[in-house]
Amino acid sequence: MQWLNLEDNVNLLSLIGAVLIILITLIVVNRIFKQIKEKKKEDLELSEHSWDDIKEYKNNIPIGWLVVYVLTIVWAIWYFLWGYPLNSYSRIGEYNEEVALHNAKFEEKFKNLSEQDRITMGENIFLVQCSACHGITADGINGKAQNLNIWGSEEGIVEVIKTGSKGMNFAGGEMPAASDLGIEDDDIKAIAAYVAKELSAIKKTNNEDLVAKGKEAYASCAACHGEDGKGQDGIFPDLTKYGSASFVVDVLNRGKKGFIGSMPSFPTLNSIQKQAVGEYVISLSRSE
Secondary structure, three states, rough: OOOOOHHHHHHHHHHHHHHHHHHHHHOOOHHHHHHHHOOHHHOOEEEEEEEEEEEEEEEOOOHHHHHHHHHHHHHHHHHHHOOOOOOOHHHHHHHHHHHHHHHHHHHHHOOOOOOHHHHHHHHHHHHOOHHHOOOOOOOOOOOOOOOOOOOOOHHHHHHHHOOEOOOOOOOOOEEHHHHHHHHOOOHHHHHHHHHHHHHOOOOOOOOHHHOOOOHHHHHHHHHHHHOOHHHHHHOOHHHHHHHHHHHHHHHHHHHHHHOEEEEEOOOOOOOOHHHHHHHHHHHHHHOO
């Protein structure tokens, strides 16, 4: 910000107000000292109140002080309601404006990145923001966090069905494990095959022969995720996004509860950065 910016009306009025307060204070103090020198004791009236037989002289509040006091209250009300911070400047507002400006420049600069360049950007962001929990190889550090090497893959679907999921802060709550839902072990792979091939963005499966069976067994999942897998208007995760970067972006936007803690959302990342992280994470399962 520019210091002593007199083109800003609020800055100008603030400086004028400060100068007036200093001048009025000097005038009032000068008058008080003058009265002390000139006023005689006989001219002063004692107050009727006493404390331990000690009385005070009755001294009316100086007019100048009263005026400054009232003006200060008026100034404070104006400053808060029509000046700074509500109507103009605030440190948070200034920070948000700078972030928005930076993000706009960032998105303009990197909007036409190639897929490989986005993955490279995502990897760099991942190493800074995500590797502390997920590990630099994204394996979850022996169960400390989600193993992202299988996220977005059919194997990842199998794991979620088996162990359940705390969810991405959706209104529908967490997903129970297969044993709690009454899903037989033989049906887990079949459901995963059907979801991977027919509903998710993966669009393929390693178990083609189980897709038909999985479609029937999926009925126990449709109650929450819907027949189309779209999660009933955001009440539950949209399975049609699974296997794509947009599914990871949803996690970054919402945060995710886990079995050992909670992953926060990442509002500090802009849309291009989140997309880049998403493409990097999905690339891990594709490389397997």
